[in-house]
Structures are given as C-alpha cells and as structure tokens.
Amino acid sequence: MTTRSPEAPGTPGARAADEPVLSVRGLSVRFRMRTGGDIAAVTDVTFDVRPGECLALIGESGCGKSVLASALLGLLPANARTVGQALLAGPEGGLGDGLDLLAAAERTLARTVRGRRIGLVPQSPAAHLTPVRTVRSQLHETLRELTGVRKAGTGKVGTGKVGTGKVGTGMAGLREPGFRKPGLRKTRLREAGEAAAARAAFPADHLDRHPHELSGGLAQRAATALALVGDAPLLLADEPTTGLDRDLVDRTADELRRHADSGHALLMITHDLAAAERIADRVAVMYAGRIVEIADATTFFGTRGPRHPYARGLLDALPERAFTPIPGMPPELGDLPPGCAFAARCPKATGACGAVPSPVDGVACHHPEEDPTCSN
Numbered sequence: 229m230t231t232r233s234p235e236a237p238g239t240p241g242a243r244a245a246d247e248p249v250l251s252v253r254g255l256s257v258r259f260r261m262r263t264g265g266d267i268a269a270v271t272d273v274t275f276d277v278r279p280g281e282c283l284a285l286i287g288e289s290g291c292g293k294s295v296l297a298s299a300l301l302g303l304l305p306a307n308a309r310t311v312g313q314a315l316l317a318g319p320e321g322g323l324g325d326g327l328d329l330l331a332a333a334e335r336t337l338a339r340t341v342r343g344r345r346i347g348l349v350p351q352s353p354a355a356h357l358t359p360v361r362t363v364r365s366q367l368h369e370t371l372r373e374l375t376g377v378r379k380a381g382t383g384k385v386g387t388g389k390v391g392t393g394k395v396g397t398g399m400a401g402l403r404e405p406g407f408r409k410p411g412l413r414k415t416r417l418r419e420a421g422e423a424a425a426a427r428a429a430f431p432a433d434h435l436d437r438h439p440h441e442l443s444g445g446l447a448q449r450a451a452t453a454l455a456l457v458g459d460a461p462l463l464l465a466d467e468p469t470t471g472l473d474r475d476l477v478d479r480t481a482d483e484l485r486r487h488a489d490s491g492h493a494l495l496m497i498t499h500d501l502a503a504a505e506r507i508a509d510r511v512a513v514m515y516a517g518r519i520v521e522i523a524d525a526t527t528f529f530g531t532r533g534p535r536h537p538y539a540r541g542l543l544d545a546l547p548e549r550a551f552t553p554i555p556g557m558p559p560e561l562g563d564l565p566p567g568c569a570f571a572a573r574c575p576k577a578t579g580a581c582g583a584v585p586s587p588v589d590g591v592a593c594h595h596p597e598e599d600p601t602c603s604n
C-alpha cells in the first residue's frame with residue numbers, strides 16, 4: 229500500500245482526492261449593448277468545486293457573481309456571449325463523461341441539468357417561485373419528480389435518476405414499497421414536504437400560502453427548501469441569506485453546511501462575509517468580473533488573512549474589524565482599464581499594474597501580501 233501526500237496543501241485530504249463536481253476554465257461573459265460596445269461582466273474565471281466542499285464567491289455589488297451563476301445554468305439573455313469551459317461531472321461522478329455547460333443545448337440544460345444536476349437558490353426568489361401555486365404544492369411537485377412518481381395511481385416509484393442517489397432528509401420513505409399505496413403516499417409526501425420546509429426554517433403554518441403572500445425572507449426560505457429537496461450534486465446559492473435575521477442567517481448557513489457535508493458541492497454567492505466564514509471551505513474573491521484571489525477559508529479569515537489588497541480591503545471594511553471602507557468605486561464594466569482593474573483604488577499600485585496580473589498561487593496581483601508558506 230502506498231500513501232500519497234495531498235497535492236494541494238491546505239485542502240482537506242479526503243476532499244482533495246475527489247474529482248470536482250464542477251470545473252470552470254477561462255470563463256468570460258460579454259454583453260453586447262445596442263448602443264455599441266461590450267460589458268465585460270465576467271473575465272477569465274477559473275475554479276473547481278468538489279463534492280462535500282463549500283466555495284464562497286464574494287465581492288462588491290455588480291462585480292459579476294450572479295452573471296457567473298446564470299452562465300453556468302444557461303440562463304443568460306440573448307445578448308450575452310460566453311467563452312471558456314464549465315465541465316459538470318457526469319452521473320457517475322467524473323469529469324471524463326462530464327457535460328460542458330457552456331456548450332450544452334438548452335434542451336439538455338432544461339431537462340437534465342437545472343434542478344436535477346444543479347440546484348439553484350436564486351437571488352430574487354419571489355420571481356422564481358410559481359406564483360399560482362402554494363409553497364406546499366411546489367415542494368410536493370419537486371419531491372414527486374425526484375422519486376419518479378408522476379401522478380396518483382401510476383405506482384411508479386424510485387425510477388427517477390436524479391442527483392447522486394444520496395437522498396436528502398425525509399425522502400427515504402418515498403422510495404419504500406408501501407409508498408405505492410395512494411393514501412400512504414399522500415401522508416409521506418406531506419411529511420417529506422414539511423421536513424424539507426423545516427430544513428430551510430420555513431414555518432409549516434405558511435406552507436399553504438402563495439408566493440405573493442410571503443415576505444422576502446420567507447420567499448428566500450421557500451426557495452432554499454425547494455433547492456435542497458432537489459438533491460442535485462451541485463447547489464448554486466445566490467445570496468441565500470439576504471433578508472434574513474441574524475439567527476436565521478446562521479440556521480440557513482448551518483443547513484447549507486450540512487448539505488455540503490452530506491457530499492454535495494456548494495457554490496455560495498454572498499455579500500455576507502460572516503456567513504461565508506461560518507460555512508466556506510474556500511473563498512473566491514471577485515473584482516470587476518475577475519477572480520482576484522482564491523484561498524482556504526481558515527487562512528483567509530484567520531490571522532494571516534487574504535493576500536490580495538482588494539480582499540484585505542473587503543475584510544478591513546467590516547464593522548467588527550477596522551471599519552475602514554475601500555476608497556473609490558469599482559470601474560465600469562463597459563469601460564475597464566487595460567491593466568489591473570483595482571489599481572486605481574490600490575495603496576500598493578505601481579507602474580507594473582498597467583498590465584493584467586496572472587494568478588500565482590491563487591492570487592492575481594503584482595504586489596500580494598507575502599505568503600509565509602512559500603519558500604520562493
């Protein structure tokens with residue numbers, strides 16, 4: 229027996245051995261504007277997410293986080309152009325039979341990817357819930373699809389090949405033989421729906437409401453419950469804690485963490501650095517469409533801190549830290565400077581910053597903080 233040391237220091241060994249669920253290489257998104265010119269919403273983004281891992285994507289409003297998520301799901305508007313590759317692991321869990329999300333047909337994305345292989349907690353949940361149906365009925369529909377039971381009396385159970393086969397809380401009963409009996413199925417479905425709601429801290433006594441009868445925070449929790457119950461191997465959660473009180477933020481974050489711990493990959497987009505610190509394994513920092521730093525979360529939030537000046541500035545702006553905002557504003561994505569987009573706001577900028585910095589050890593900066601673990 230041979231023991232191999234993990235190739236990536238700082239990555240938990242068991243996870244490093246797993247192939248990514250999602251592998252993004254050189255992804256760029258441009259919006260062509262009618263007035264002429266392009267908006268460079270996402271530029272040359274590269275990252276992986278592995279099973280059991282939570283990657284938090286952070287950065288100021290308008291830096292391209294949601295556009296990145298939309299690109300992965302094939303949900304960009306017609307004036308968008310993408311380049312690069314985004315491989316989603318195949319049903320057997322490997323990238324060998326993976327699907328390039330950027331090249332896939334809309335039909336494939338609609339039938340086999342959205343909701344099945346990639347779950348989404350959308351940034352505007354109210355707009356994504358079906359307006360004419362109660363939360364309970366939307367949960368039941370998702371649960372039925374997942375277990376292959378199309379309509380009452382078909383007796384088809386457990387035929388659906390959805391997700392990893394690792395079934396979320398409350399689902400197991402739906403696959404038992406007794407579930408063929410319509411009465412029992414109804415009871416189990418109800419129980420599973422309520423269990424799913426509880427996971428996202430959605431109150432059971434609001435399940436029979438329609439989306440327009442929900443506050444923003446409740447719509448958020450309904451969308452999270454729906455996304456979790458889909459049991460997809462990859463979950464994209466776009467600001468899943470917006471509009472929630474602090475204790476609900478913590479409960480939602482903890483539930484998402486448990487979801488990752490049960491083997492799912494989680495890409496969490498968030499403004500909430502406390503939530504990111506609570507659950508992320510790694511942090512990716514985006515600025516003006518580019519990922520400027522990817523780091524281990526413990527290092528990033530710990531005493532060593534981030535290495536990119538923008539990432540350091542984000543943390544220093546927090547009230548519980550230095551409470552010092554980063555001076556200036558991010559550049560217009562339709563009019564980016566030729567070199568480092570952060571240079572105009574950066575205390576360390578020099579003439580070298582007139583060129584775009586290439587990432588070295590996860591940091592794209594000409595003047596990063598020293599990494600004491602590097603010998604060179």
Ligand SMILES: Nc1ncnc2c1ncn2[C@@H]1O[C@H](COP(=O)(O)OP(=O)(O)OP(=O)(O)O)[C@@H](O)[C@H]1O
Pocket residue numbers: 259267269287288289290291292293294295296305351499561
């Ligand atoms: N359909 C579109 N056409 C043109 N520009 C767009 C379109 N959708 C988004 N953008 C632009 O792309 C940029 C990135 O937007 P995005 O929504 O990804 O930001 P974000 O990082 O998610 O911000 P927030 O934190 O506020 O949600 C913005 O400048 C936005 O105006």
Ligand code: NI
Pocket residue numbers: 293294295351466
């Ligand atoms: Ni967004």
